[in-house]
Amino acid sequence: MDKVLTVSVAAYNLENLIEQNLHSFEKCKNIDLLEVIVTDDGSTDHTAEIVSKYVQKYPGTFKLIKQKNSGAGSTVNSGIRHATGKYFKMIDGDDWVESENLDKLLENLYKIDTDIIITNYEVYDETISKVIEYKNFRGKLQEGKIIDFSKACNDVQFAMHQVTYRTSILKNNNIVLDNGFYTDVEYLLLPVQYLKTLIYYDLNIYVYRVGRNGQSVSLESLQKHIDMHDLVFKRLLNEYERIKNNLSNEKRNFILKRLTDMAYYQLRTLMSFEMTDNNIQTIKDFVNYIKNNSPEINERFSQIKKVKLLLKSNYHLIGFVSKQFRKEIN
CATH class of the missing domain: 1.20.1050 (Glutathione S-transferase Yfyf (Class Pi); Chain A, domain 2)
Known part of the structure; x- marks a missing residue:
């Protein structure tokens, strides 16, 4: 079965967190429509071993790419290079997805044809083990209707967690991020000149973890x-x-x-x-x-x-x- 969505997972020394990420994809009913590419950025712990178990169990869905430590942006570049899905999404290895909502998104992605898909995300505070914020565009974007991308630009400023691209937009236009930190803005802005159509789904897909020691926002x-x-x-x-x-x-x-x-x-x-x-x-x-x-x-x-x-x-x-x-x- 052709893959509808490639998810690029960035992983570096996440042996205590990566399983939560991978399990959230494993729980999807439409797992056959998914391609999950985990790029291990030179981990020195057991991250790669944990990912390998999922590759062995679901060889048609999970892939492990090992590389020397090169930085967060390099893992996204790796995901783009190896992606075979019609659409592409990135996620950090210490975050995860809402499986039921991802299933709904996959069903929609199978039917539509657009350059960029916008969804919602949740902010999960590690220090209190609770979702503290929900980010969405209710009242700003009409749900389920393909519109001109430029028409949405005045109303919204979306985050990396909310974006899914048509994979060919990234591949055909040689979208390459810098290797280090803070490349999420590159991921958001470099494709803009090529985007013509957008659709919004009011689905909480991405769960963004905050409050963890060593995060790039500290x-x-x-x-x-x-x-x-x-x-x-x-x-x-x-x-x-x-x-x-x-x-x-x-x-x-x-x-x-x-x-x-x-x-x-x-x-x-x-x-x-x-x-x-x-x-x-x-x-x-x-x-x-x-x-x-x-x-x-x-x-x-x-x-x-x-x-x-x-x-x-x-x-x-x-x-x-x-x-x-x-x-x-x-």
Whole structure:
């Protein structure tokens, strides 16, 4: 049977969590429509052994790709390269799916033909073992109707957890992410120029785990990987400048909003460090980079309250603004 959906699972040292992920696919009634590609990014624990058991039990569904440790983005690239399903979705190995709802989605995917599918996701807090938030587009997107992608751009900003692409969009246009962290925004933005149609299903599919030590959203991790976030941001900014004249106004605004958010998060992380002379110069260099390379992003970025205060004071209030950023992170 042809595969309707390829799910790319990123796994690195997840021996205590990966089974919950894999079991959520195993429980699907329509498992024969699924292709689950687990890319083990050089794990040093028993992650690969656990995945191998699922490969042996369901050889038509589960696949294990082993590679040297190369970073989160490389696992998505691996999934895209090996994907055979009509549609493609990515999921982190410490997260999982709602099996019954995935079954419903698979039944729909079997019938439709569109470039991108948007679904809901849940936020699960590890510290209290409870779902704390439900993310959906009820009232913003009409369910079950294929629409022009550009028409949805003004109404929504979706997350990686909500997106399923037509696989050929990724393969035929050579969508390749950087290898490290924070490549989820690349995954969201690089395909935008090729997207024509969208459909929304009001189904909670992805369960996103938060509160786990070492996650990329923690302050420690943000500071540790700040150079990677900077690299991804600048790559996407340069790509936008290259293609912007070929985009609809709606697509341009969609990308600009996300890039402005990225610029803000980068500045926020820079401001979380001690305000030494070197760090202050790094902040100034980053702000000037935006000003010199993207007037559109700079226009939006400079109007953000904290950024505006920083610029209007000619950085004299940098200590005060830094404290405000730290409060926001904490």
